[in-house]
Amino acid sequence: MISPLSSKMIRFSKKVEYALMALKFISASNPRLVTAREISDKVNIPYDLLSKILQRLKSEKILSSTQGTHGGYLLASSPDKIFLYEIMRAIDGDRALTECLISGKEGECGLEDSCSIKSPVTKLQKEVEELFKSKTISDFV
Amino acid sequence: MISPLSSKMIRFSKKVEYALMALKFISASNPRLVTAREISDKVNIPYDLLSKILQRLKSEKILSSTQGTHGGYLLASSPDKIFLYEIMRAIDGDRALTECLISGKEGECGLEDSCSIKSPVTKLQKEVEELFKSKTISDFV
């Protein structure tokens, strides 16, 4: 929150952090409908930013929402069916250890064929993904 | 290299990418002394940047160097003893999934005790670290 000179790589974005905290809160409040305002207050996340995050999670079918006066959010499925990998993907988009491993962006490296580390990094990438696919919201309780 | 609008999180920094390529090159040239210039040319890495990286790897005892006219770099130990984790640490410094998991920066979050996800993220952090500790330069050949 205050954190000035942060560190490096292999980090959750703040958005993902916030998403995890919010999802945990929503999960814990189940089956009550929870508003962005409430989460923002209780968990101490900037309201506008949180709103965007929740909307994103909604549009990616991780949350369901109801609009209007007594609206709010609910988990769209049970906590043990919501995978960290999907959350990260929903919020930060496709990601990989290197640019060239993201599908659709393969041609942009310049090294490509001559790239000496592509194949081993691909393997590592898979392992990292597996790790994130193995975690669900219920692991964060 | 060209890569304009890149993606997100869970990425190697370019520096780490370059380090891996350079280390692989040096490893493959063993026991010949290799210069930064040669690596820069052959592997297509900006010379100045590469120099810094190699110097860093040297100061972290991953490489050994000799200065002067016929100077250059060598692996400081055998490829299977040089761990990815150490390389990343040498170049990007301490890193973790969240700010608050980096030792010495624990107090900067503002949530801290009330933080709802710290303990599960800590566990995940360990798993990621294990993954990076399990890889060595020899895996990148």
Add this chain to the structure above:
DNA sequence: TTGAAAGCGGACTAATCAAGTCCTATTTAG
């Protein structure tokens, strides 16, 4: 039927950081 409370969402700003550059030592072989 209207106003307040909620979600929806685009556009913008500010701060941070990675990537890359530049410049000047220092070391050493020939």
Add this chain to the structure above:
DNA sequence: CTAAATAGGACTTGATTAGTCCGCTTTCAA
């Protein structure tokens, strides 16, 4: 003593993240 190499500080730039602002739509209830 000069050229080729490592060593390393300081700086610039551009991209990306984090956060803000503003207006719209939906829904409920007085």
